Amino acid sequence: RFHEAHGGRARPTLTAGFAFSGLTATDLLERPLAQGPRxxxxxxxxxxxxxxxxxxxxxxRRP
Incomplete structure (x- = not known):
């Protein structure tokens, strides 16, 4: 999860420590968003x- 706490815009970067085959933006209950961020x-x-x-x-998603 990412959280911007200072009232500004941010561009955080995550480096995964494992191989992944897919990426999905979800809501807080981890349900996929229909039109989520890219x-x-x-x-x-x-x-x-x-x-x-x-x-x-x-x-x-892991491969």
């Missing part, structure tokens, strides 16, 4: 954009 993936690095005070949950 994180940028580059290898094991995932970068997201957060609005002020936004919470974001990502589900990674």
């Amino acid at each position: 994180p940028a993936c580059e290898g094991a690095r995932i970068t997201v954009r957060l609005r002020p005070f936004e919470l974001m949950t990502l589900r990674l």
